[in-house]
Amino acid sequence: MSRIIFEDQRPALQVDAGRADVACFVGLVRRVGSSIPPVAQTWLTQQGWSQGPYARDLTQLEDVPVPVENYAGFTAMFDAGNSSGTFGTDYLAAAVRSFFAQGGKRCYIVRMDDPVTEDDDAGTKQAKVQSLLVDQESHSAADPRTWHGVGHLAGLTEVSFLAVPDLPLLSASNATLAAGQNPAVQGGPEQFVECSIVDAAPASIPVSVPLAPRLSPGDYANWAASVAGILQYLAGAGNRQEPHLREIQFVAAVPLPQDLDAAAAAEAPSSATLAQDIHELILGYLPETADTSSITITSKNLSTAFLQLTYPWLKTSGSQFLLESLEAPDGVLTGILARNALKRGAFTSATKITPAEVYDAWPALPAQETQVSATPLSWGANPALPKPLIERISLFGFTAAGLRLLSDVTAYPDENYRSASVNRLVSVICRAARRMGEHSIFEQNGPDLWGRVQRFLQQLLTRLWTLNALDGATVQDAFSVRCDQSTMTQNDLDNGRMVAVVTFTAAATLELIRVTLALQTGGASTQEISAALAEVG
DSSP states (O other): OOOOOOOOOOOOOOTTOOOEEEEEEEEEOOOOOOOOHHHHHHHHHTSSSSSSOOOOOOOOSSSSSEEEHHHHHHTBOOSOOOTTTTOOOHHHHHOOOOOHHOOOOOOOEEEEOOOOOOOOOOOHHHHHHHSSSOTTOOOOTOOGGGGGGGGGGOOOOOEEEOTTTHHHHHHHHSBBBBBOOOOOOOSSSOOOOOOOOOOOOOOOOOOOOSSSSOOHHHHHHHHHHHHHHHHHHHTTOOSOGGGGGGGOOOEEEOEEEOOOOHHHHHHHHHHHHHHHHHHHHHHHOOOOOOOGGOOBBTTOOOTTTTTEEEEEEETTTTTSSSSGGBBBBBHHHHHHHHHHHHOTTSSSSSSSSOSEEEEESOOOOOOGGGSSSSSSSOOOSTTSOOOOOOHEEEEEETTTTTTEEEOBOOOOOSSSHHEEEEEEEEHHHHHHHHHHHHHHHHHHHHHHHHHHHHHHHHHHHHHHHHOOOOSSHHHHHEEEESSSSSGHHHHHHHEEEEEEEEEEETTTSSSSEEEEEEEETOTTTTTTTTTHHHOOO
């Protein structure tokens, strides 16, 4: 024996449904090699994707969720975006890289196809869009054979964030060229020209320089329709079998407007005209309403706490391979949110986290769009009067300390759930209650169970209060929990349904939030937990 080699064997992947930092990326990326890391292979086998009735062809790792815990693990299976076959459209690869660069620790990759190329026509791009979305007619939470694209979230109970980085590009109908550049056009058939002895300077050759995706008004309508379809799936429209989906935040980049001129932006980076197109987008797809309880997610109304939009686009240490070296900011924000959950708690604002490996943002925004309103906001009173972008979108921008996340907000048009940290706090509580309910689902619905549930919720909320997630000088001021016969009707008791009423005051808001927690025996637990959230969020 000449030597001994020690090889580290990583432990099997441990799924923890209580985590609040795990992301899922669904989109387009090239497969490289044919191997699968042992940890991922073991997980795929455990989940039934490699053998059995739900088995799929894992050669290309297409339409299956693959767990990844570092960027090296990602590049062992997928193209990083710097290969010879890239066209600058590897947005999923860039987003995953940024996720781990910001401090993310685990994500799932659902590869649906290869990235867009210059030869892809509108029909090809539309087919790729449809592959990412959920077919509500055929999808069934109980049948993994029907899970495709975003629909794989049905089996990923530990996921808290969803990103679909390719949506802006797939929604753009036409490629655009860089300002001041024109494609070379042939003037006619080739002709022989006698060599000249004149010492002439070489003529400049016009070139075609594709830009990062820019959307026309019609393209924005297509983008909004795709976003609405994803949000409706998360909200459980017509489907109450997947309560954990309501605990997932959809993080999406606001696409760049097609008529935004790069040259004008360079000359006047503080001009208010740069933000006008985004304001029009907000007025058209994030409307305000005086009655937030009546909000319904449609392709014309994306005003919901399930959605967190982010802007502008960024330049990072890994974006040089993308068109214009611009990266959609959803991967960076998702990584910041994951790091914030691990370091400070999901219920805190992520604006305290310093972005890593991000050195520029484009387009530049005027100062009035990046400043929080000095007076309390009035919602629904005058929806035509635009609020600063920082109030409606999670913005990145420059500060005295460098480039930072300036706001951490959802698309909800009211103070109750506009703060993304409040929405994440509700998700943390619901996630913990759901897990507790799953362990109690077959127990007798009576005073013993009611008391145990009430004590569990009280301990959970007390812990959150000690972490400053809840506002109040005492626990009595911060929250209340009731689970007894007064919280249930006779119909609830007859049908084996247990209901717990939780009232708490989030530290980030002065509004009182009421959440009703329910347990249905013989079926999915705590299905009513988030149903109450959907009515207001």
